[in-house]
Amino acid sequence: MDDVFVGRIMSSPVTTVAADANAKAVAKRMLDENISSVVVVDADGALLGILTSTDFVEIAAKGGDTAGLDVSEFMTTDLVTVTANDPVEAAASVMLDHSVHHLPVVDETEGVVGMLTTTDMTAYVSGIEQSSAPVLG
Numbered sequence: 001m002d003d004v005f006v007g008r009i010m011s012s013p014v015t016t017v018a019a020d021a022n023a024k025a026v027a028k029r030m031l032d033e034n035i036s037s038v039v040v041v042d043a044d045g046a047l048l049g050i051l052t053s054t055d056f057v058e059i060a061a062k063g064g065d066t067a068g069l070d071v072s073e074f075m076t077t078d079l080v081t082v083t084a085n086d087p088v089e090a091a092a093s094v095m096l097d098h099s100v101h102h103l104p105v106v107d108e109t110e111g112v113v114g115m116l117t118t119t120d121m122t123a124y125v126s127g128i129e130q131s132s133a134p135v136l137g
Contacts, residue, residue: 007084010114024066049075
């Protein structure tokens with residue numbers, strides 16, 4: 001896995017929202033797009049935070065009414081990121097070390113260019129397992 005880079009398996013493009021986006025509308029968008037996270041950006045596209053399906057569990061635990069809430073009230077701002085040129089193995093270690101399931105993939109000039117999730121990692125590893133399986137015939 002050390003010769004495969006994040007850019008090869010990351011999800012892209014990334015769904016982005018503004019910090020003042022309504023949490024209920026964002027939750028609906030996540031369901032409609034079948035995604036488990038959105039990246040929160042400012043007007044210039046700079047990364048401010050991430051909102052994940054896990055964050056919505058917290059919202060539900062605190063009463064569940066998202067009608068008047070902005071995503072900024074629940075987004076994670078203490079972010080860990082990777083670049084498209086980082087080895088997948090190093091990204092997996094970052095996920096484990098920080099107990100996260102989503103890593104925004106950033107570029108110095110382009111900002112957020114992708115998202116690496118545990119689902120992306122599983123799909124990649126599953127592909128390795130399938131391609132390395134012996135063929136009987």
